[in-house]
């Protein structure tokens with residue numbers, strides 16, 4: 001490792017997080033809700049999800065920590081700062097998972113944040129700003145809709161009532177499940193909004209193949225691309241497969257294929273940044289000897305430029321109408337998320353701190369959405385990515401190398417410490433001007 005130093009002092013080996021503890025806690029966390037084949041199943045507010053939150057709480061019983069929960073179940077571990085009026089620096093991620101998910105998505109960011117706090121204690125470091133570890137409720141949205149629920153309520157993009165009334169596929173309602181979670185954790189939710197953080201930085205696995213392919217250790221995330229999802233419903237006429245001549249059919253599936261081909265041509269990736277996917281197709285009535293009456297399919301479209309996404313909105317309807325004849329077609333928007341740009345100053349800070357640790361670093365855009373995308377509307381925000389094997393995520397095969405987990409957590413440590421402004425006696429040189 002090259003020239004690693006803290007703010008204001010060159011330090012011996014071990015400056016940063018505790019590597020063994022990070023890996024041990026990662027294995028401990030992976031046992032909560034573990035699946036027989038190496039993944040985790042921790043739907044939001046399940047027993048496993050609640051137990052995972054309780055485990056993190058159990059690590060912070062010392063008197064200089066406060067533990068708070070808000071009215072949608074976001075959990076905050078707060079390390080006191082020297083200045084009682086300073087707005088905090090926040091890091092965090094989530095502990096819930098999709099069904100048969102991996103051990104790294106979300107969990108890494110929470111464990112690394114916990115490491116930052118505990119390691120500052122170990123090094124005897126005091127900071128001007130408080131540091132908060134946020135564990136966001138229901139990031140995945142796979143049990144209760146929508147995705148990034150906790151952070152969306154926190155920033156006011158989603159109403160609390162909408163969250164509380166969300167119902168899972170077994171009929172369980174979010175609100176009563178949340179009460180159970182509060183009781184199990186022994187916490188009463190705070191009624192009022194918290195003090196806004198001055199900065200938010202989240203560590204996450206990339207969930208894509210770019211860093212691994214390029215052999216790069218650390219990703220500085222410039223932003224999150226925008227997302228559109230639609231359902232396209234094509235309606236024709238059911239008919240007998242043997243008796244109906246081809247030129248007398250209204251075959252909904254054939255029309256859907258024409259629309260799909262037209263959209264594929266329209267959204268050919270001319271600038272290397274468009275992502276176009278048809279992930280689900282349903283045909284009704286679905287009998288081998290019946291001409292399909294209905295065909296429905298989804299379109300997922302992503303791009304970092306909001307103007308391009310607005311153009312795409314119009315093109316979907318144009319192509320669908322052009323190719324549907326003689327069938328009828330309806331285009332139903334499902335999801336519309338605008339692109340997010342992270343704070344350039346935090347991006348530079350991440351890049352600089354990675355280089356100081358001798359780590360290769362590259363700037364990239366996030367293909368998936370994160371709680372950080374919500375936080376970016378509230379405060380100066382950045383994200384750190386580490387590579388994951390074959391870019392696989394939301395799957396039991398999800399894997400990140402221990403060395404990369406450690407590297408990412410150390411960069412997070414350096415960045416959070418720089419933003420929180422060190423004040424203890426060992427900080428010989430004033431914290432650098434930032435952001």
Ligand SMILES: [Zn+2]
Nearest residue numbers: 105106139204
């Ligand atoms: Zn995640």
